[in-house]
Amino acid sequence: MRSSPAAPPAVLFVCTLNYYRSRFAHLYFNHLAKGTGLHAESRGLVVDRSRMQGMSYYAGQALQVVGVDVTEGDKRDPMQLTELDIRQAERLIALCRSEHEPVVAARFPTYRDRFEYWDVLDIDARHTNAALGRDCRRQVERLWMDLRRDVGVG
Template sequence: MQRVERESQCLLFICTGNYYRSRFAEGLFNHLASQEGLPWWAYSRGLNINWIIDNTQISPFTEGALVGRGIDLVHTGSRRMPLSRMDLHGADRVIALKRDEHHPMLAHQFPGWEERVEYWTVHDVDFATPEVALPEIEALVGGLIDELRPKMA
C-alpha cells in the first residue's frame, strides 16, 4: 500500500466499543492539537462495537466530559465505528487504551498488529469510574500533545 502525502499526520485511538474512552481521547486530542496548530488529526475505532446494546453513538460520560471542558463534539466522530485494516494502515501512530483488554482482541482480529500498537492502561467502567478514567486519559493526551509539540531551539 503506497502512502499518500498529506498535510497532517493521523493518530488512531482504539478501544472496545468506540463509545467512551477512545472517543474522549479523540475529541480531546483533536481539540488540543487544533488549538496548538499541530499537524495531527485523530480518529477512533472499536474492536467490538456491537457489545453496546443501546443505539446511542457516544457515552454520556464522554459527551459530558467534552462539553464540560468546552470541547465541541465536532472533534470526535459522529458515530461508533469498527476498526478495519485500512484504519490501521492509514494511521501514523496507533494507541489502544488498555493492553490487557485490547492486545488479545487485536491478535485475534488483526494478527501481527498487536505488537505494532502502543498501549495505555486506562480501565473501562467495569474497573474504574469515569471520574478516575477520564482524567487519566486527559493526562495521557496532554503528554502526547507535549511530545508532538515542536521543540523551541
C-alpha cells in the same frame, strides 16, 4: 506527521466499542491540536451498533469539562476498526492493555506490534472522573506534548 482531517490520522485511538474512552481521547486530542494540521480519529475492536449508538453521555460530559464543544458530527455512531485503518494511521493507541491486547492479537495478528497500549479502564471498572477526567486526559496531554515537540508545533 500527517496534516488535515481529510488525510489519514496521525493518531488512531482504539477501544472496545468506540463509544467512551477512544472517543474522548480522539476528540480531546483534536481540541488540543486545533489549527496545527495534526488530527486523531478513533475506532472500536468489537463495535455493536445494536447496543451502542452515538457517543457515551459520560464521554460528552468529560469533554465539556475540558472545554471541548461536542458537535453533532462528533456524536457519530461507533466505527469498527479495519485493516485499512491500521495501515493508514501513523500511531495506533489502544486504551487498555489488559483488555485490548488479546483482541488485537486475535483479530489483527499481523499488526499487533504496531499498537501502543495505555491503561485507561472502562466505565464499569473506574469512575468517569478518574478514567477520562484524569487518566485518559493526562495520557492525551502527554502524547500531545511529545508530538508538538516532534513536529515543531508551537
